[in-house]
Amino acid sequence: MSKGTIIALVVAAVLVFWGIGVRNGMATSEQDVEASWAKVQTAYQRRADLIPNLVKTVQGVANFEKSTLTDVISARASATQIKLDASDLSPENMKKFQDAQSQLSGALSRLMAVAENYPTLKATENFSELQAQLEGTENRIKEERDRFNDTVKEFNNKVVTFPNSLIAGFSGFSKKGYFEADASAQKAPSVDFSK
Amino acid sequence: MSRKIQQYLAVLILSLSFLVKAIGQDIPAQPNPPLMVSDFVMKLKPEERNALEQKLRGYRDSTSTEISIVIVKNTGESDPYDYAMKIAKTWGIGAKNKNNGVLLLWATETRKIRIVTGRGIEDVLPDAICKRIINTIIVPNFKQQQWYQGLNEATDEMIQRASGEFKSDATSDDDSPLGFFIIVILVIVFIVISIIISKRGGGGGRGGYRGGGWTPPIIITGGSSWGNRSGGGGGDSGFDFGGFGGGDFGGGGAGGDY
Numbered sequence: 174m175s176k177g178t179i180i181a182l183v184v185a186a187v188l189v190f191w192g193i194g195v196r197n198g199m200a201t202s203e204q205d206v207e208a209s210w211a212k213v214q215t216a217y218q219r220r221a222d223l224i225p226n227l228v229k230t231v232q233g234v235a236n237f238e239k240s241t242l243t244d245v246i247s248a249r250a251s252a253t254q255i256k257l258d259a260s261d262l263s264p265e266n267m268k269k270f271q272d273a274q275s276q277l278s279g280a281l282s283r284l285m286a287v288a289e290n291y292p293t294l295k296a297t298e299n300f301s302e303l304q305a306q307l308e309g310t311e312n313r314i315k316e317e318r319d320r321f322n323d324t325v326k327e328f329n330n331k332v333v334t335f336p337n338s339l340i341a342g343f344s345g346f347s348k349k350g351y352f353e354a355d356a357s358a359q360k361a362p363s364v365d366f367s368k
Numbered sequence: 369m370s371r372k373i374q375q376y377l378a379v380l381i382l383s384l385s386f387l388v389k390a391i392g393q394d395i396p397a398q399p400n401p402p403l404m405v406s407d408f409v410m411k412l413k414p415e416e417r418n419a420l421e422q423k424l425r426g427y428r429d430s431t432s433t434e435i436s437i438v439i440v441k442n443t444g445e446s447d448p449y450d451y452a453m454k455i456a457k458t459w460g461i462g463a464k465n466k467n468n469g470v471l472l473l474w475a476t477e478t479r480k481i482r483i484v485t486g487r488g489i490e491d492v493l494p495d496a497i498c499k500r501i502i503n504t505i506i507v508p509n510f511k512q513q514q515w516y517q518g519l520n521e522a523t524d525e526m527i528q529r530a531s532g533e534f535k536s537d538a539t540s541d542d543d544s545p546l547g548f549f550i551i552v553i554l555v556i557v558f559i560v561i562s563i564i565i566s567k568r569g570g571g572g573g574r575g576g577y578r579g580g581g582w583t584p585p586i587i588i589t590g591g592s593s594w595g596n597r598s599g600g601g602g603g604d605s606g607f608d609f610g611g612f613g614g615g616d617f618g619g620g621g622a623g624g625d626y
Contacts, residue, residue, distance in 0.1 A: 305499035312619035
């Protein structure tokens, strides 16, 4: 074997080992993303599970505004329909998921705002506790979303930066989507008092 | 002379800048040594604070569950939830792998109460229960300015609900019989050796050595903020309990006002 081929072989071996290392790093990072995605889903599921109870409580109140209730029920239905598997968290899919969920957030905050107008409802212990639970689930969602974004950021950094991006291309890793700040969560819920 | 004044000024400016930095920080720095009850407003009487501290420390020692009370004037710009979460996470209330910390935050000026629960304790203290504790225990007491009663009964309720859920590491780690045997053997060896020594020494000879005694290390805490606390560490609360465990929080809890 000539000197040249030996050098070429050594270089190739180093490159292969480097590539394996990078690939493994991405795989570990992807698992972190998937784990935190599972937690995000649990947090959203928790909210969805709370809604039937909330609807039941609010329905019991005499002449409660029906439209806000039906909004919540239909938003819940469409939000729970969108199931996003951890393996295809592409930016587009994330946006779809997030849109459906923020629709529900909006409907819920309108419902809670309307409920403020029913003092008898507000005074009940049951409603007060439900309100606390809902607040708690929203906080959990926020917490898990932040964590998810952190893990995605780490993953994307590994996948997108230059020499790594070659390996990512070979092994089928692609950029994942983030949770964007919610447009509907930022603006105050609009309540129409004319109805 | 003027040089001295300059020096004084420099020191003054330096200390002022530290003060500004301290104010600029969102949440209060953790007292040193750490406390289960951090009353930054001195809203509780020293003996009340001490009683709560003792109770919560005792509970922590036996179960590893850390229930901490923090009393501040207000939560500044931030929402009570964000403020409480920041304290809870930064201070790391709760054991690290159990995440069984609870923070009861009370902002006296804005009359807000906020409970945040660690990830591991959410099951025994769900949000609805936290809300119930606030509504039915804290608020009625606080409305009558029964600050201590409110906090005491609220923490009693939490303790009762969390009882049996967690064990302190000290008890769970002692399960291995080997460790127990080693201790027994060590004790026997120690007794035998001390008997031999006392027989040989004939009492008087060694007495001088023993009389010298072991002087406990004296720890001087120069903080002026400790002046209010029961004569600078009278009672157990002056001692360091070892700090919080580094528990994590996931957004559980409830808030209210009175």
